[in-house]
Amino acid sequence: MFKKILAAAIAVTAMSAQALDAPIVGNVESKCVVTLDKQGVYGNPTASVLSTDSVDGGVEPVVRYDVVIASAYKAVITHPSSFSQSPALTDTVSWTGSTSVEAVSDAQMSAYDTDKIEYDSTTEIDLDYTGSTWFKVSSEADYGVSKALPGGTYTAIVQANCIAL
Amino acid sequence: MRYIMCLLLVLSGPVAAHSWTPTYPKLKQSFVEGIYVAEMELWNSRGDISYYTFEVFDDNFEHVPWAAEERNVPVEYLERKKINIYIRRIDLPRVRYICSRSLHVKQNKSASLVSSRICSKIK
Numbered sequence: 001m002f003k004k005i006l007a008a009a010i011a012v013t014a015m016s017a018q019a020l021d022a023p024i025v026g027n028v029e030s031k032c033v034v035t036l037d038k039q040g041v042y043g044n045p046t047a048s049v050l051s052t053d054s055v056d057g058g059v060e061p062v063v064r065y066d067v068v069i070a071s072a073y074k075a076v077i078t079h080p081s082s083f084s085q086s087p088a089l090t091d092t093v094s095w096t097g098s099t100s101v102e103a104v105s106d107a108q109m110s111a112y113d114t115d116k117i118e119y120d121s122t123t124e125i126d127l128d129y130t131g132s133t134w135f136k137v138s139s140e141a142d143y144g145v146s147k148a149l150p151g152g153t154y155t156a157i158v159q160a161n162c163i164a165l
Numbered sequence: 166m167r168y169i170m171c172l173l174l175v176l177s178g179p180v181a182a183h184s185w186t187p188t189y190p191k192l193k194q195s196f197v198e199g200i201y202v203a204e205m206e207l208w209n210s211r212g213d214i215s216y217y218t219f220e221v222f223d224d225n226f227e228h229v230p231w232a233a234e235e236r237n238v239p240v241e242y243l244e245r246k247k248i249n250i251y252i253r254r255i256d257l258p259r260v261r262y263i264c265s266r267s268l269h270v271k272q273n274k275s276a277s278l279v280s281s282r283i284c285s286k287i288k
Contacts, residue, residue, distance in 0.1 A: 029186065031184060033184045034184075035210075036281070039213070040278065044275070058277075060277075061277050061278075063279055072188060074191065086280070091267035103190060126276030137277070155271075155276055155277075156278045157278045157280045158282045161281075161282045162281075163284040163286075164285050165286070
């Protein structure tokens with residue numbers, strides 16, 4: 001009798017253990033990740049010019065934007081219009097630059113280059129598709145009227161913003 | 166296209182990224198009366214960056230006063246950090262964007278550096 005009760009109790013316990021759930025919960029959250037893929041370097045092709053162009057011995061910085069959900073963010077990239085670090089300069093510096101799409105993870109993103117809005121030294125692009133977009137930024141600084149730049153370290157900053165819409 | 170993407174990822178070298186979540190934070194009453202808090206998370210995988218600062222803006226990107234435990238926060242490479250941004254109740258109607266921005270140290274070679282800024286939006 002005791003053995004039968006014990007067997008029944010084990011069977012009931014085993015059944016309740018079988019009913020236990022192990023849920024796996026996932027959540028896709030809107031997110032923008034800004035990645036610096038290539039650090040920029042200024043080349044000095046002539047005494048008065050600093051340029052990131054490879055022809056001038058420079059390297060154009062490349063920034064990658066990864067977005068998880070479409071149309072949740074916009075990229076706002078500003079190329080430099082002043083030095084953040086330089087020797088004392090007595091003449092004006094004229095700045096030029098641009099931002100363009102270098103590579104995309106989705107063919108539809110190639111429209112970013114035609115749809116971008118440019119003003120002053122800023123380029124705005126609505127990130128309408130999920131995935132990764134690589135933007136390259138060019139920058140050139142011309143000192144005075146072909147005046148030689150004083151020796152020293154020159155640093156300028158590209159602002160890569162990712163702003164929620 | 167997949168092969169091109171894989172090739173670019175391989176050629177891109179070590180990852181140097183910055184993320185700031187949630188995208189749409191909620192402002193909650195903090196432990197101090199009249200002060201609200203947004204609980205944010207910062208992730209730094211930029212090896213060239215050790216410090217981040219924060220900014221709060223209105224719709225026109227005008228600065229709105231804010232407070233945090235520290236204004237410039239040290240964040241190690243590959244560290245994930247919880248950041249509380251405190252805002253006064255009187256400023257709540259103006260608050261639209263809460264941003265984190267990377268800070269650079271002085272360089273010893275001529276370079277075009279990239280400062281990353283990610284802004285979350287109060288809806």
